[in-house]
Amino acid sequence: MYTLYGTRGSGSAAVEMALELARLPYRIVRASEWEPDSALDELRKVNPLGQIPTLVTPGGQVMTESAAILIHLGLDAAGPGLLLPVDAAARAQAIRGLVFIPANCYSRITVIDYPQRFTIAADEKALDAIRQGTRKDLHRNWEVFADTFTRQPFLCGDTPGALDCLAAVVSRWSGSRAHLREHRPAFHDVLMRIESHETLAPVFKQHWDN
Numbered sequence: 510m511y512t513l514y515g516t517r518g519s520g521s522a523a524v525e526m527a528l529e530l531a532r533l534p535y536r537i538v539r540a541s542e543w544e545p546d547s548a549l550d551e552l553r554k555v556n557p558l559g560q561i562p563t564l565v566t567p568g569g570q571v572m573t574e575s576a577a578i579l580i581h582l583g584l585d586a587a588g589p590g591l592l593l594p595v596d597a598a599a600r601a602q603a604i605r606g607l608v609f610i611p612a613n614c615y616s617r618i619t620v621i622d623y624p625q626r627f628t629i630a631a632d633e634k635a636l637d638a639i640r641q642g643t644r645k646d647l648h649r650n651w652e653v654f655a656d657t658f659t660r661q662p663f664l665c666g667d668t669p670g671a672l673d674c675l676a677a678v679v680s681r682w683s684g685s686r687a688h689l690r691e692h693r694p695a696f697h698d699v700l701m702r703i704e705s706h707e708t709l710a711p712v713f714k715q716h717w718d719n
């Protein structure tokens with residue numbers, strides 16, 4: 510059984526979705542840096558950055574970094590073609606997308622959430638300037654993603670895969686969905702399709718419905 514460290518509304522939702530699609534058995538340990546009552550000490554033991562998602566495989570291997578986790582599941586743990594396309598060219602693009610998101614979008618969320626890590630200025634105005642500038646950059650990067658990864662009906666092909674899971678989760682934050690609805694409506698439709706897929710909808714509901 511896999512152990513997934515994560516919490517509601519966080520990036521662990523993407524890995525949970527992938528585990529559901531692959532029908533792999535897992536348990537969730539609630540842990541996050543912003544929940545002091547969670548299993549944070551346990552999380553930090555396996556991931557010194559204290560970040561989620563963190564996945565421990567049935568063999569006891571620790572996997573961190575959303576892209577690495579999803580690529581690992583797609584290549585080694587799920588059935589062929591379940592999370593990553595079988596066709597080599599399509600698979601290459603899916604892996605490209607899986608790295609694009611943490612590199613250019615997820616990383617911006619870290620800056621928006623923790624601007625104090627990226628400056629020696631301590632006043633709220635300086636921190637807010639970082640937040641606002643990064644948000645603009647985040648939205649631009651999602652536009653580039655939408656223009657680059659155009660597969661339909663899902664980003665991985667006929668059925669949702671690893672890239673769909675990560676895109677649908679990371680685009681949930683910092684006003685990205687509203688921005689995409691206005692500026693990239695066709696891509697926004699794909700995100701909505703991913704969210705309403707029969708296997709994934711219950712995970713979204715658990716993470717984002719009040």
Ligand SMILES: N[C@@H](CCC(=O)N[C@@H](CS)C(=O)NCC(=O)O)C(=O)O
Nearest residue numbers: 519520542559560561562574575611
């Ligand atoms: N590069 C990591 C980023 C993970 C990440 O930033 N996760 C957030 C939650 S969604 C977190 O745990 N942040 C706490 C922190 O950075 O201290 C990945 O792609 O998995």
